[in-house]
Amino acid sequence: MKIIGLTGGVGSGKTQILEYLNNKYGATICQTDALAKKLQKKGGRCYDAIVEHFGEEILNEKGELNREKLGSIAFTNVEQLSVLNRIVHPVVKEEVQKIIAKEERKNTNLLIIESAVLIEDHYEEFCDELWYVYVKDEIRKKRLFYARGYEAAKVDSIIAAQPPKDIYMKHCDRVIDNNGVFAETQIQLDNIIADL
Known part of the structure; x- marks a missing residue:
């Protein structure tokens, strides 16, 4: 492969x-941006750590991340962005490696x-x-x-x-x-x- x-x-x-x-x-296409969004959903692997750091004011009425609110914090502050990246990027990379292993088994x-x-x-x-x-x-x-x-x-x-x-x-x-x-x-x- x-x-x-x-x-x-x-x-x-x-x-x-x-x-x-x-x-x-x-x-076979793997887009890390879509993967990251999935991992940040309620119950996803990154959700708790993001809420713990950025606070519940970044949540919408359904308890999901309000991406605009989170974005307005992270993309205007280099330190906050690097915190978000440290939470999300390693987990995304682990998920990508799982996808690679799965695709290898499928002979992609x-x-x-x-x-x-x-x-x-x-x-x-x-x-x-x-x-x-x-x-x-x-x-x-x-x-x-x-x-x-x-x-x-x-x-x-x-x-x-x-x-x-x-x-x-x-x-x-x-x-x-x-x-x-x-x-x-x-x-x-x-x-x-x-x-x-």
């Missing part, structure tokens, strides 16, 4: 790439782990390759504005919080240029898969 780590800044088109790899090559050919923190959390420990989806900042800003309706200030703060391009370039084995039309990206992906 080939295990690929896929990363890139917000608005770089990772979702579309994952869908293509799943549809054309039957790749290609497993793609998509994560914003592949490099910081050292996913190269169990990935065969790390791939970086590269898109210029101004194109990402346009995509986020039109596709998700994000305000310019929000887009700027999200992009500023992510590692710069050269960090990705230094740590990733392959770069997928997704600046143009998706047909061009598909050709790159087909060539990479053929090369694996």
